[in-house]
Amino acid sequence: xxxxxxxxxxxxxxxxxxxxxxxxxxxxxxxxxxxxxxxxxxxxxxxxxxxxxxxxxxxxxxxxxxxxxxxxxxxxxxxxxxxxxxxxxxxxxxxxxxxxxxxxxxxxxxxxxxxxxxxxxxxxxxxxxxxxxxxxxxxxxxxxxxxxxxxxxxxxxxxxxxxxxxxxxxxxxxxxxxxxxxxxxxxxxxxxxxxxxxxxxxxxxxxxxxxxxxxxxxxxxxxxxxxxxxxxxxxxxxxxxxxxxxxxxxxxxxxxxxxxxxxxxxxx
Ligand SMILES: Cc1cc2nc3c(=O)[nH]c(=O)nc-3n(C[C@H](O)[C@H](O)[C@H](O)COP(=O)(O)O)c2cc1C
Numbered sequence: 001x002x003x004x005x006x007x008x009x010x011x012x013x014x015x016x017x018x019x020x021x022x023x024x025x026x027x028x029x030x031x032x033x034x035x036x037x038x039x040x041x042x043x044x045x046x047x048x049x050x051x052x053x054x055x056x057x058x059x060x061x062x063x064x065x066x067x068x069x070x071x072x073x074x075x076x077x078x079x080x081x082x083x084x085x086x087x088x089x090x091x092x093x094x095x096x097x098x099x100x101x102x103x104x105x106x107x108x109x110x111x112x113x114x115x116x117x118x119x120x121x122x123x124x125x126x127x128x129x130x131x132x133x134x135x136x137x138x139x140x141x142x143x144x145x146x147x148x149x150x151x152x153x154x155x156x157x158x159x160x161x162x163x164x165x166x167x168x169x170x171x172x173x174x175x176x177x178x179x180x181x182x183x184x185x186x187x188x189x190x191x192x193x194x195x196x197x198x199x200x201x202x203x204x205x206x207x208x209x210x211x212x213x214x215x216x217x218x219x220x221x222x223x224x225x226x227x228x229x230x231x232x233x234x235x236x237x238x239x240x241x242x243x244x245x246x247x248x249x250x251x252x253x254x255x256x257x258x259x260x261x262x263x264x265x266x267x268x
Contacts, residue, residue: 003226006249010231012045012208013176015076015103019044019234020225021249024179024212024236025080025150026104035074038156038239041246042115044232046077047179048148053083053092068100078104078148082111084120084131086138089099093142100236104176109151110163112185122151123185126161129168136173150179150212153197156186163201172208178205179234181212189213189237199228210234218248 006020023030023038023046030049038046048067055063070077079102083089093105093226109132118124125132132149139147151162162180165176169175179202182194193213202209208231215221216238225233239245247253 006222006225006233007251009044010208012039012148012231013104017044017076019250020232021246022179022210022232022234023047023239023246024215024234026236026240027108027110027111029240032069032071032074035077036071037243038235038246039074041243042250042252043235043246045078045104045123046074046232047106048077048079048102050080050082050111051080053085053089053122056081056095057088058071064095064099066202067098070101072101075101076103078102078106080108080150081139082108082116084125084135086131086134089135090138090142092107093139093145093147097143097145102145104146104148105143106148106150106179107136107139107175109149110181110185112152112163112188117185124154126151126155126165126185129161129165132165133168133172136169136175137227140174147173148177148179148210149158149175150181152185153180153182153194154184157184159184160197163197166201166205170205176209177208177231179210179212180230183213193224195224195228198230202229202231208232212236217238218245221249 025041025047027049035046051067109125116122153162166178182198210232211230212234215235
């Protein structure tokens with residue numbers, strides 16, 4: 001089989017994605033405007049910042065207006081939800097399907113922030129697989145949309161319950177894809193991602209795996225894509241203030257951006 005290129009199209013839960021470079025969910029950052037910028041530089045799929053399923057369920061004004069806002073030009077777009085209560089997730093997912101134009105619902109099962117974990121959401125779900133499966137199944141039932149899950153390798157260094165959970169989510173909740181960040185919640189965003197574990201997950205799952213973690217340098221990203229066999233790569237911190245990274249990965253731009261020789265001056 002010919003080697004896949006990042007420019008090749010693929011499908012996620014029946015949704016056509018034009019290439020394999022994805023904008024990661026970024027809390028407090030990934031609003032429609034930032035997603036549109038990523039799209040402008042070539043992102044094949046963009047994922048929203050995480051949005052509280054409870055905020056949607058209870059009709060929090062900022063949540064259901066600003067945080068759920070999408071624009072047609074950014075499609076296909078995934079909306080990331082977090083929460084640990086299946087009934088609340090079902091209700092929030094139904095609201096999203098009815099009131100927005102998102103293509104995919106992504107569920108956060110990797111957030112290491114104590115404020116989120118102590119409620120039982122985010123990376124806490126890595127050790128509560130029954131609830132995690134029920135939450136994912138509820139999101140599917142509520143929305144009728146393809147549901148993906150973003151998770152980590154485990155809560156603590158050396159643990160791999162995220163790997164196990166990914167299999168259960170696919171087999172028992174019918175999730176359409178997994179975004180895998182192969183670092184433990186304990187290390188947050190530090191250290192080398194475990195690409196061997198990601199490769200094993202790709203080889204053993206029947207659905208697309210999107211690889212996250214350490215996506216800063218074009219050559220490293222291309223190597224990680226090839227080595228793991230992941231369906232796509234997800235740019236996060238590497239694309240902050242640098243949407244050109246999408247273009248570089250897609251071969252539509254060479255080298256780092258340089259400052260313009262002269263910039264227009266504002267004379268008021
Ligand atoms: C500021 C910031 C906000 C993030 N917000 C989210 C989020 O809302 N949902 C999520 O699943 N991951 C979130 N992440 C994790 C990223 O999506 C990504 O998995 C992580 O940064 C690893 O990729 P990198 O090493 O290429 O940056 C966030 C990361 C950062 C740095």
